[in-house]
Amino acid sequence: MDIFKEIKKEHDEFKKIAEKISPTSERAIKTRTDSFAKLKLELTAHHEAEEEVLVPVLKENKATRQMGIEIVEEHNILKKLMEELESLSVDDETWIVKFKVFNEIMEKHTDEEEHEISKKTHEEFEQKRLDELGDLFEAEDKKIEKQLKQKKQE
Numbered sequence: 672m673d674i675f676k677e678i679k680k681e682h683d684e685f686k687k688i689a690e691k692i693s694p695t696s697e698r699a700i701k702t703r704t705d706s707f708a709k710l711k712l713e714l715t716a717h718h719e720a721e722e723e724v725l726v727p728v729l730k731e732n733k734a735t736r737q738m739g740i741e742i743v744e745e746h747n748i749l750k751k752l753m754e755e756l757e758s759l760s761v762d763d764e765t766w767i768v769k770f771k772v773f774n775e776i777m778e779k780h781t782d783e784e785e786h787e788i789s790k791k792t793h794e795e796f797e798q799k800r801l802d803e804l805g806d807l808f809e810a811e812d813k814k815i816e817k818q819l820k821q822k823k824q825e
């Protein structure tokens with residue numbers, strides 16, 4: 672399947688989890704804790720798989736190179752915010768405000784991947800290659816998620 676279809680499928684899942692977290696109050700400790708842990712794990716695997724499979728391809732081509740670099744920079748910002756959220760208590764009044772900031776950046780980032788970056792990449796690369804990359808991405812994402820889950824249990 673086209674790599675951008677695979678990516679979009681996961682973005683939709685992240686949005687669903689974020690929508691569950693956003694309206695919670697400070698009393699919803701379990702919902703916040705569990706949903707955020709799930710989001711962090713899945714998003715981390717997604718970012719790593721994008722950096723392994725998609726970013727090197729974007730960097731091959733002059734027309735998409737900057738987009739590849741931008742993806743990594745935005746992942747770094749999201750990673751930092753997730754670490755801050757994790758170190759903060761979920762019933763702290765700052766937590767949900769920080770989560771909203773994180774969510775706004777995540778939405779902008781996923782939107783860019785689904786639209787501008789997907790469009791430009793489709794112009795520059797053959798469909799066959801994007802389909803092959805989709806299969807690679809799916810396999811890599813599953814592998815990394817499994818590793819992260821194992822690491823968490825250790």
Ligand SMILES: [Fe+2]
Pocket residue numbers: 718721742746780784
């Ligand atoms: Fe990304």
Ligand SMILES: [Fe+2]
Pocket residue numbers: 678682717721781784
């Ligand atoms: Fe993505």
